[in-house]
Amino acid sequence: MLKHLRGAFSNDLSIDLGTANTLIYVRGKGIVLNEPSVVAIRHHKGQKVVEAVGKEAKRMLGRTPGNITAIRPLKDGVIADFQVTEKMLQHFIRKVHEANWFQPSPRVLVSVPCLSTEVEKRAIRESAMGAGAREVRLIEEPMAAAIGAGLKVDEANGSMVVDIGGGTTEIAVISLNGVVYSDSVRIGGDRFDEAIVNYVRRNYGSVIGDATAERIKQEIGCAFAGSEVREIDVRGRNLAEGVPRSFTLNSDEILEALQEPLAGIVQSVKSALEQSPPELASDIAESGVVLTGGGALLRDIDRLLSNETGLPFIVADDPLTCVARGGGMALEMMDKRNIDLLSS
């Protein structure tokens, strides 16, 4: 009863609970929150206290003293630390409703990876409930991504979406408001960073942190040979000497470093195309495949996939927010036309 009363003062939310970033879309307002999914926890006399959440906590990653740990509660698209995820969601939901006097109790639509198990879905549902939601609905991530990218999912026309997130890459063929084929591989932005860290350690004998690796990827990373070569100066701890050293990396080296995770994505896209029904495959070949998610911002990833598959690949507008926007639109569509877009 009280939850419903408070609910009248809350907005419907669509949450993209991602491994790397959490985005919240509010109906009628758009994307209101885009923060890293990081929580810093202080251990104080055997108790855990949340020190910081989001951007602030991300700056602490890898820079914390002994009694503070900065952790990412989601791993590979699913919840790895239930309690911390709940705390993080609670913090974000409150932040979105900052102007309210009451404790918010919104209806929430959360996107989940398409191959997540019942246990994983339940964990997401319960952590959202624990964070104060009065009703939780789940939608499959590629479905939300397709809606957010502006594809006409309700037509009898196949569309294919590749959503490269922080933890997973989701591939789905969608037609008539339903997912015809879907696949999820645990390769994403995090694996790219990891590959860069490993490459630098192997070739330069130096250790760099995840944050540095991410910066390298964003600034000079590319997925296809032949575009202009860029360079970046980075500093890491030299393994042999034990002191920080500065060195220069170029985009060809990063391309080499990223070969393995990129090959994984290409492989799963190919197998998705192999397994989609012929009619839908021909629709896809005609119009092309849409790339969404942070991974779509990797330079020339569309050209790599086009070259490997022979199909046009296009990057959606504002690929980072596609899933959250799509979730918001799905909420509106469901309310107005009573369409069932939810995952069971």
Added chain:
Amino acid sequence: MTAEHSTPENNDAVAIDEMPVSVGETLRQSREQAGLTQEAVAQQLCMPLGRIQALEADDFARLSSRTFVRGYLRAYSKLLEADPETLLAIYQAQVGDQEERAAVLSGADNGAGNRPFWRPAAVVVALIVAGWLVSSWFFGNRASTDVPASSVVPPSESVAYSDSVANAPLSTEPEILEGDERVGDASREDAESESAEVATPSAEVLAATRVVEQVETPTLDQLGLRFSDECWLEVTDAQGDVLFTDLVQPGRELALEGRAPFQVKMGNAQAVSVELNGEPVELNIPANVRLRTVTVGES
């Protein structure tokens, strides 16, 4: 690739200079400057040749949704090393700025954001009304126990009263007005707090009877009967209540009060003369008739 590398700045310049020109024209010019054929572009972008031709002919209807058109334009301008944003701006201007979203949510896009606005308002209004009801019940309850006489009269009473005002004699008018006011007050308060009635039934009944006594006396009709001979008589009022039944001795006068019309049954009709509210009533009874029933004061 070497061809595009040679003139990147040139292409940019073309795109900016020819802002008003259509997307297809811009693409064609840039492509020709880069020395590429449509086939070469189609091959490099892995797109069907028809799509490239449609893009250059500004025939967006042949292409699928706007998401794809924007994607193609971005890929195409990247291939020509032009600034994709310039091209997208031209495209946006060309197709107008209807929202892509509207197409997705076809036909059902109005009032989306309205819901969150009225819901909190509705709850606030409901809370205020509930609070007002509770407080008026609480204070109304206290008031009715303090001054029971003026508090409550059932609404039917006031209706009956106003009905009779027209028939009442002039002399009683001031009293009527006073009563009227009181009834008005009472019924107003009554509407405000229904619960008061339920809470104090004894007080209400008391108040009601008292007010009715005061109010009813002047409203009743006066039936006057005079007898020149011995006569049996029965008088019934409008509600069917028997007001009088007896044998009346000659020379006697009867004054009855009740609501008109009266049913008067007479055993010796020739001996009776009737007055209603002080005015004589003509009975028109034939000479040989003795037993007769008449209705007096029928409107």
